[in-house]
Amino acid sequence: MNLKKRILIAPLNWGLGHATRCIPIINALITHNYEPIIASDGNALSLLKKEFPDLKAITLPSYDITYPKKGQHFKLKLLQSSPKLMKAIKAEKKATASIIEDYNIDGVISDNRLGVHNKNIPCVFITHQLQVLSGSTTWLSTKLHQKIIQRFHECWVPDNLGDINLSGVLGHTNMHEMPIKYIGPLSRFKKEILDIKYDVMVLLSGPEPQRTLLENKLLEDFKHFNGKVIFIRGVIEEDQYISEDNHMTIYNFMTTDALGKAINESDLVVCRSGYTSLMDLTKLSKKAFFIPTPGQFEQEYLAKRLTDLGYTPSCTQDDFNIEKLKSISEYKGLNAMDYEVNYKKLFSLFEGE
Incomplete structure (x- = not known):
């Protein structure tokens, strides 16, 4: 009999950042007696499999977004790939429903994967972008993103709420219709005082x-x-x-x-x-x-x-x-913002509290 609640954690495969910032959350889930199940694709999934070889890992449909060689074509490239993106999100939603049923999932944490949610169980969206900057179309990209965030039960922003913060206008904007929680900057690393070996x-x-x-x-x-x-x-x-x-x-x-x-x-x-x-x-x-x-x-x-x-x-x-x-x-360099996340309180969403 498996008494541990199972939480599906699914980072976007876009660079490695979404996957690596999920590492402290996966560790916290394990510490708080949940059973994390990982879902992603490509490099993000490979990285998490190396970090957590004992956890179940599932491949999700790929968004397959590439950058153009010329930076100024980025927006155009994204717009061109939007039908493909919509198709991937649809496939992802279908895959998520199957995973929830097959593995008896009790809750979902999606880091920027737009289709990984289900109305029958508590679902969290992690993002530092409540505003999505896209030049002259920022209002539109932000509106579309916020519409997606509203399909989740909570939105966790990995930043501080106060004036001293890392994300600036990206992570600090009014979203009245949405329970937003600022959980402080997330990092998988620990600061150690070691001799400098590399310049x-x-x-x-x-x-x-x-x-x-x-x-x-x-x-x-x-x-x-x-x-x-x-x-x-x-x-x-x-x-x-x-x-x-x-x-x-x-x-x-x-x-x-x-x-x-x-x-x-x-x-x-x-x-x-x-x-x-x-x-x-x-x-x-x-x-x-x-x-x-x-x-x-x-x-x-x-x-x-x-x-x-x-x-x-x-x-x-x-x-x-x-x-x-x-x-x-x-320049003064970056300085630690000491912020202790109360994971017990954060995860209470999955306990129905």
Whole structure:
């Protein structure tokens, strides 16, 4: 007899951020005596299978969104793929209904997967975007997103409610019709005081082809860097590969413990300004240099906001060069926001309390 309540947790496969920020939630579910069942696709699913080899993992239909090579075509590409997206969401909804029945699921936590909900059980949507920035069509993308969020019972925003927060206008807007809970920044890492081994860590992730374009550029740029570099390509494969190239150590990927240690041992991190990276580097109080994904309004906004607030420098992918790293000393770096999540209270939704 299985007395543990089963919670389906389903992150979007778009870069690795949605999957990695679900890791602390999956650990908390296990600690609070729930049985998490993981559902996703692609790299996100592969990553979570490596982190939780003993948990049941199910493949969901893929959204199959790729980035255009030219950032300014991003919106057009999304609009073109919207019929495909609608089809994927429909398939996802159908798959979710089957999973709920087959595995006796008691509750659902979806991180930005738009079709993973069911009216018969409590469902949570995790997002830091109550507003979806898309330039001149922000009002429309926001309205569509909020309409989807309203199909869930609760919305959890991984940020602080007060003035000192990470998401700015993205995560702070009025949504009266929706029970929103601010649960504080989520990170799978722990801050440790370790000796600095690397001058720079390059940490890549995100959808193709932009991940590869940035990788090729930075591998070339850092050949001429005077100092020790650890380069994490963010490609989830069956086996881990490590190569040494003079002053550079290159990994295809790292699991949580190894990556957390390596970030703690790095003086500076160069990466995308994805929201999960922001939360991780804030938790570890790191100096960072952000290169937003071209054409992704959200990352461009976050990078500019942190630069304007004096926390971290940033620039476009085309403009980046090693010389830019010299500006780091003019910024104060990211600082931990100590925030303890009351998971017992948060999970009471699944207890009908």
